[in-house]
Each structure stands twice: as C-alpha cells, then as structure tokens.
Amino acid sequence: MECGADSITLTWVASSSAVFYIATATDDAGVVRTCNAMANECKISGLRCSSNYTAFVIATNLKCNSSKSEIVSVETAPCPPSHIEATLNCTTNSALIVWQGDHSMASYTATMVDASGGLLSCSTTRNNCTVTSLKCGQLYAVTVAHHDGICPSMPSKPVSMESVPCGPANVQTRVNCVTGTLAVSWNASKRAEAYSAVIAGGNGQREYCNTTQTNCTFNTLTCGKEYMVTVMSVNGTCVSMPSKPVSVREVPCVPTNVTAVRTCGASSVAVSWAGGLGARTFTAVALGGSGHRTECSSNLTNCVMADLRCGEVYVVSVMAVDVSCSSLMSRAVGLATGDWHEFS
Template sequence: MADATGYTVDATSTSGHSVFCSSVNSSCELMDLECGKTYTATIVAMGSQCDSPPGPSTDITTAPCPPVLVSKQYMCDNNTAVISWSDASGGLSFHAELAGDGYQDSCRTTNTSCVIHNLPCGLELGVTVQAEGAECNSTPSVFQSLQTAPCAPENVSATLVCSNHSALVSWVGSHSAVEYTVTSTGQDAHTHECHTNTTSCQLSNIHCGETYDVVVTPHSESCAGTPSQVYSFQAGLCPPSNVAISSPCEDTSTVSWSSVAGAEMYIAIAVADDEHSHNCTSSVSTSCQFTDLHCGENYSVTVVTVDRGCWSEPSSAVVMLTGLCPPTNLVGEVACDTNAVTISWDQIQLPGVSYILKYEKLYDALPPLTWMTADTSHTLTDLQCGQRYAFCVAFEDQACHSSYSPPMELSTAPCQPTNFAARVDCGMNHGNFTWFESSGATFYTVEVTGDHGHVASCSSNDTSCAVRLHCGRSYSASLVASTESCNSTEHADIYFDSAPCLPENVLAVMDCYTNVMNVSWSETPGSDNYTAWAISLEGHRTSCNSTYNNCSIQDLRCGHIYEVVVTSSSVHCEIIAGSDYKVQAAPCKPENVTGNLNCGANILRLTWDHTTSQAQNFTVEATSASGVNSICETNEGNCSFLDLSCGQLYTFTVTGHTNVCMSERSYPMEMSMSSERVDRRDELYHQKSFGYLEYRRCSHSLQRPRNLHQWTQLLLQ
C-alpha cells in the first residue's frame, strides 16, 4: 500500500488467545500459536500520520495437538498390540507406529485406538502416535516402548548328573527372557519342573529307566514366550533286580542279578559290618566273583548299573556270610628217629567241628593229601625222609567250611647216606672220606675212632671231607647226614687202616747255588730202598733214590715250595700226597727287566717276569755314577722309585730271595733320569752339571750340544 510505513497483523483464536506480528514488508510470522485452534487475522497498514482501518479478516487453522498415549497392551496369546491415546485437538485422523530392531508396522484410524497383529517375538519396539489435520500433522507423541513375547529357546540338551541322579538341561537363551521354565514329561505322564533365570536348570527326582520329553518355555516380565522344540532324554538306568549269592561260606563268592537293558557295566559292592568293602565288576555278564573276602564276616551286597559313566541307585541288599576263619597257631614237630611228623593247632570254640589237615610234598606233581580228625593234632608216619612238606588246616561244621590256614613248611629227617668210603694217603697221613649225596641233608659229619683210642671228626656240606690220622693204625668211621634240627640214622660203620708209618726225622737243606735239595732221614730196621719225594703245591713231583739215609733231589723249579716226604720199599703206599714238611727251592733269577719313566712326576717303574707260583721276594738296587744308591723291596713283579735324583744315570739290578737263598742278579739296565719338569711344551732350560752346560728334554737319553751353532739351533726350535 502506498505511503504505508509498516504493517501489523493481529490474530485471535476462538478461545480468545491473541498474537500479533509486524513488518515493513508484506509478510510476517505469527509466533506461539496454540495447536488445534482457528485464528481470525486482520492486517493494519501504518502511515506516518495515521493507520488504516483493518483489512478483510482471514481464518488460520493451526496443526493438531500431539496425541497422548493412554495405554499400550501386548496380547501374549496372539502376538497383538492394542494401542490407545487421548483425542487430539484439531486432529482429523491418527497414525500409530511400532518400530525397532529393523521391524516397522503402523495403523491409521479416526478413532483413539488401534490394533496391530502378528508381531514378531523377541523385539523391543518403540510406540508413537501422530494426529493428522487438514493441512498439517502433529508432532509424534512421547516415545514409549513395547516388548513382544520371547522367542523359543534353541539347542536344548540334557545330560545325566551322576551325583544325585538328576538331569541337567541347558539351552541357548532367548532375547528379552527374564526367566525360563523347564518341563519334563515321562511316558507315564508324570512331570518334573524347574525354574531359572540362567540358561540351565537341573531336574531332580527323575525316575530311573524313563524317557522324558523336555520343553523349555521363556518368560518376559509380562508374557510366556514360545516353547522350545521337544527334546527327548533318557534317564539313568535302574539298578538290577534278583540279586543272589552263590557259594556261601567261602572266601570267594559269586553274586548274580537280572540283566538291565542298555547297561554299560555292573558293579557289585560288598560292605562288611566293620565297613571295609570289596568290589567286583562285569561288563559282559550278569555275575561277578568276590575274591579275598575276610573270613568269618557278614557282608551286605548291592549291585549298581553303570550308564554313561553314572552309577544307578543300589539294588536291594542281600546278606552274604563268608567262610569261617581257619584254625590258628599251626605248629609241627619232627621225630628225627622215626621220621614221624606231628601237626597241632588251636581249638575252635564251636560244637560239632571237624578238622581237615592237608599236606603235600613240595616240588612234586602229586596232588595234596587230606586227613580228617576231631582232634587238634595229628601224627603222620608215612612221610618220606629228606623231603620238605607244606601243611595247612581247615575246619567245618554242619553249615560251612573254613578256608585253609597259611601253609607251614617242615623238612623231614634227611635220608641215610650211601656209598660211604675211605681212602688214605702217605705223607700227609689223611683219611679221605666220600659218600653219595643224601636227600634233605644240609651238612654231614664223619667221626673216626682208632683202635688205640684216637678220635677225630670232620664236617662238610659237600660229599667229602678229610681227617688227620695216626699212621699204622686200624680205624672205624661213621657218617651222619644232618639238617638244622635233625640227624639221619647212622650209616653202618666202615673199617680201614691208616697209611703205614714212613721214615722219620726227615731233614731237607737247599743248595742255593745249584738249586738241589739234600734230604736225610732216620733209617728203618733192616735193609731198605728209600725214595725222597719233593711235591710242589702246583703238583710238580721230583724224587731221588738211595739205600742209605740221604739223597739229593734235583730238577726243582726255582721259587716253588715243595712238600718233602720219604718212603721205603718196605712201606706200601698207594697214594703219596705230600707232607707238612715244606721247603722252598732257590729263588728264580729275574728276567726281562724293563723300565718306564714318568717324566712329569720323575717316577721310574721297573717290571720283570714273575709268576704267582714263585713265592719269593725281590730287591731292586739303583746305583748312580756319582755313588747315589737307592733300594726298592717287593714280593711282586714290579717296583717303583719315587726319589731318584734328576739328571743322573742309574744302573738297575733285580735280585730274587727267599728266607734262605738269593738268586743271581738280573742283567743290569741303565737309564738316565729326566731334568726338572717344565711348564711350557719343549721349553729349554740350562743346568750346571759335570762342568759343562747341558741341554735336557724329558727323555731317557742325554744329548750334549757340541758347539755354539748347535746351541743356537736348539734354542730356536
């Protein structure tokens, strides 16, 4: 409008609410209008002096007011949501919407409520309502949440719990579920339930051998969700029935029972009154055998079935009585003269008891023998000599037979020895006795009695022994075989003569230089031919003959010890074994003397030929050119010098000697001792000796440089 300086717009609602706006242009905005109202607006032009009258009026209708949610209700049985709200001023229709978790659904109505069907399970949805006007729509209502019913749990499974014969059911949880109900229904329609807010639950008191249908139902705060698929579960097996005991009154008893279909194994348990127990098992049959049961005990026997590693409840118990305990204090006594054995034991304080004595010869294939008696002892007279027997005893009454006692072993008296024989020898004047081995004997004793009263004896654990006799006498000998507790009956005495007496006062003198033994003796009455014998400990024999009371024995082996004995032609000797008179031949001359020098320790070890039959000593002499001497004594074939002077040339000789004679010296051996030990390999050093400067290495030889050039060459090596 011309000359207008500005404009003012006034708007008034039917409820009297007024707002205005002004502008120098041809438009302005009316603020703070109330929703759902119709305003009448007029425009006034303002001039510099006057304002125009209001222009023609016009109606303005504002947007509807937003609805207010009155309720939201979820129908659990059909997954339906019922939403209601308050009427909104200015609204011609309404638009309700459910959205969340990728899901969206809505309804449009002119009423103040609507229903949305077929909602998915397990969703957290937002609910809003918007009023729709002729020109505009209201802002959405305040957001409210709506939760649908939980979805069915998945992967339901059940395992058997061995400890309390229950089932542990587990599953994958449902979103929005706050609780679960597990229901198991048996084939006989009985049920078990458990409730939990976790994803597992234990069903207790389930019936053995039953098959259950297991269902898990989730719950939200307001609804029961969709049940899971049915899971079929087999409860643990029932215990066996018809438990029975065979072989009562024995230490080994068999328990049997009726079969249970599906059993992996059976275990039978026997519990005694003192609570000790025994088990036996079977996986292929419906019986098993208890071993090592205690005698004289009452046992309560039950059987369990094993299924998936779990034991069933025990079966009904049956009572088992084991065999009576055997008699105690079993002892035996052997009558050595008659070879009878008496076995005795303690009495059992029960009426009408009989005892069973069982015995067998050890290491024999024959079966054991038994003897029944009402007494607490029994004597056996038919046992063999020289044998070892095992004895045990049991008893029985009208109902039961006890087990046998632990075996007791006894040896009968040894058998009488056989083939007893005597043999005598000259010189040593021994009586040598032999016999055949006697069964059961551990040692033997020979007793010898001479007609002049001389008594001697010998013992042996072998089949021979010897005694010293008086020469030229008649003797009798008896032989007895023995054990620790018994002697055999004596062997019949044997009679024999000792060896004849030999010439007396025998004297042997060694000639050390010729190694000849000069022997003399006392002559016997009459004229006789004599033989002097030298018998070495190694069996070497040499002799000389004479019609007088002396002769010389040659061909002796050096270093050997000889027994000397003299016989005559008037004496008849089958065996000449030697005598107590011993003489040593001249010592052997040491041969093949060699030396070994340890340079670092400056120790010299000499060795020479020597045999153990040479019972002689040796002296080793070491003599240096400067007169330094050293001696080493030994009875072996070697000797070591530890204190020889370094830088000296020694001559070594070895001499053998006995208590009477000395041998020739060995061939001399020379050896040069090394100088001081050096720390560096082949290091050279100097030593003043014998008026000149010497060069030494650890060596058996001595080398002297001849001139300065040689000294220089050696020092540069």
C-alpha cells in the same frame, strides 16, 4: 502457506528494494507470533495446535515498512490424540492400541518403534486398532497421530509396551551320574524377568523349576526314565513359547535279584539279574578275597563269567550302563565252590 503441528510456513513473492520481511500470525485470542526473513519464506513457530490464525507479511528497507500483504487464514495441525493405552495379547503377540481423539478426524495412525528403529503400525478411522506380528523381546515406544485431511498432527506422547519375551535358546542338560541330579541351563532371553523349566516324563507327569537365573536343578527324578526338557521365559505379563525340547535319560536303575551259579567241574559262573531300567548294557563283576577280579558284559539280563580261581570266595554284583552313566553296583551275592549266599 504450509501447515505444521505447532508452526506455519509462509511464502510470498519478493518485493523490490525490500531488505527483509516480517511475517505475523495472530490467533483468536489475540496472541501474536512473528518471524523475520531475508528470503521469500518464513516459519512461525510456537503456535497452538488445532487453532485458527490470520497471517500477513510486511516488507521493510530499514527506513520504511510496506503495507500488509493479503491476509490469509490458516488452521494449525490437529492436536495429537490423548490417553494412549497399549495392551499386549500374550497369545497372539499383538498390541491393541486405544486413544481419545476427535471423531471428526479423517484417520488415525498408531506407530510402534523398537530399540533398533524397527517400525510397525496400523491405521483406522476409529479410536483403536491392533498392531500384529510384534517381535519377541522388544520394548516398543507407542505413539498415535491423526490427520484431518489437510494437516497431520504431531505424534502423541509415547507410551512403552513390552512384547512377549523370546523363548530361551541353547538349552542344555547334564545328569550327575552319582546323585542322579539333573542340571538344566540355557542362554538368557532378552527382556525376560524369570524362567520356568519344565520336565515331562512319558506318563504325563511334569515337574517345574521357576527361577530368575539361567539354570535349574531337579533332584527327584526316577532312575532309568527318559524326560523331555523345555524352558520358557517370563516377563511381567506374558510367558514365551517353549524352547525346542531336549531329551535326557536319567541314570539307569540298579539291577535287582542278582544270582550267581557255578557249574560243577567248570571255572565259569552264570550270573543273572532283573531290572536295570534305562540300561543299554550290563556289567557283572566278581571280586575274590585275594583281590582277583573278573567280569562279563551283556545287553541281556544274564552273562557267563569265566576263569574264576578255585578255592576263592567271590562277591558278585551287577551295574547297569547307558551312554552317559552307570548305575550304582547292585547288592552283592557271595559265591564259593558252587554255593552262593546273599551278604547282608
């Protein structure tokens, strides 16, 4: 005899002249189940779990039946646990699984299976256990089975549980050099319902953008500052670990306090300025009324322009430059034959 959750398999020694055999199992309520076989084993299905059955076999040659074999008693496998609950711990990405069952059972095993067939489990003699090391972004089917020391139960009816979503990958940033708007994009995360993009400046201030899309836009950043950008995935219960931080610098600030002084008797002009946070270099441009243009560049806050034409009136302005962007031109100052004044 071999037990199963809702069946028993009976085996016997073959009888001479028998054509086939009839196996019968009867429970305590008198309900009868049978199976027929020409070999020396037969599986009786449709039995109730956790029930006692008496079973016997008779042989027949189609004319006569033999007497009953020795009667054996068998108990079907225990009924599966009920009221299964799976609770996700977002911090540890582990699942606490709880159920109702018979405390006389020798052991219980909770099993979690993901969509690709990956399996995790925990075993205990109590009515709960914790499954650790869940994979992110998975929908798990959770079942519990127990064992009475003789037969294992069938698994319980599965319940579903989502694990912590995976953090977004391939986070990219792009600064609009004209408007200073920062656009952030990333790849979709498996089983994520929404995303939260976070930018942090050096002073600890943070700005957030929550969206169901895979991109976000920030419009109120400070010129010249460097920011760290991270993105997190969100599902109904948990937030993922942040993505790998990405560094981005805003458009350089526009230089201020521009002055331009011409050296008497020379065709050169000394230009100086202040500000320009975030700049790697600066470019000063002088544009004459006739269209003549000259410029100088420096990584300091001053430079000297050469080859200005005599008799011209120039407007001089400065822009800050970094690797990706240039600032807008500063407020212009005027220069003519050694005198300069600020244009309004």
